[in-house]
Amino acid sequence: EVQLVESGGGLVKPGGSLRLSCAASGFTFTNAWMNWVRQAPGKGLEWVGRIRSKTHGGTTDYAAPVKGRFTVSRDDSKNTLYLQMNSLKTEDTAVYYCTTEDGYSNYWGQGTLVTVSS
Amino acid sequence: DIVMTQSPDSLAVSLGERATINCKSSQSVLYSSNNKDYLAWYQQKPGQPPKLLIYWASTRESGVPDRFSGSGSGTDFTLTISNLQAEDVAVYYCQQYYTTPRTFGQGTKVEIK
Secondary structure: OOEEEEEOOEEEOOOOOEEEEEEEEOOOHHHOEEEEEEEOOOOOEEEEEEEOOHHHOOOEEEOOOOOOOEEEEEEOOOOEEEEEEOOOOHHHOEEEEEEEEEOEOOOEOOOEEEEEOO | OOOEEEEOOEEEEOOOOOEEEEEEEOOOOEEOOOOEEOEEEEEEOOOOOOEEEEEOOOEEOOOOOOOEEEEEEOOEEEEEEOOOOHHHOEEEEEEEOOOOOOEEOOOEEEEEO
C-alpha cells in the first residue's frame, strides 16, 4: 500500500524558514517523480513544484510564486521528499501535500499545515 | 501558463440524478504525437486530501465507481457523475499536466438538492 506522510508544518513568522518532509513507502521511491501541492484555507489547489527521479536527472521545476524561495529535494536512501521554504510570506499559509507524479498525481499524503503569521 | 476554468462553481443535484462539470483550458492539452489529452479530475471531500478519479481525460482510476466518467478533448472537458450518491458530495477539480506549471481549475462544489 502506498503511503505518503508529511511532517514539519507549524507556525512561522514572515521572513522565516521551514523544512517539510514526506516519508514514502509502498512503492519504489527511487524511480518516482514527486510533487508538492498546496491548498490555502478554504481555497483551491496550487501546484508548488516537483522533482524528477535521479535517473531522469533529479531536476526540479517550480511555480512562479515560490521560485527562488522554495527548494524541493529528495533523499532516496531514506525514501523521503523535502520542501525547504525560505523567506516565507503570509500568502504561503496552506496545507502542503506531497504527491507522486505520473503527470497526474496518483497518490496524495494527508498534508501538513504551514501558518505564516506574526 | 495554461489557465483552467471550471463551470459551474457549484451545483445541487438530487440523489440518483446526473451532475455535469465542465472544464476549459486556455490552450489545447492534446499532445499530437500520442493523441492523448493531458487532463485529470480529482475529488476532494471535506478534511481529506484530493483523490484521483480520471486521467488522460477519460481513463477511470482503479477502484473508482463507473458512475464517474470523463469526456472531451483539446480544450473542453466534462466530468459526469451519473446516479449521484450521497458520498459524492465533494469539490471536484480538473488539472492539466500537459506542461509545467501544472494548473488546476478553481473547483466545483457538488451538493445534494
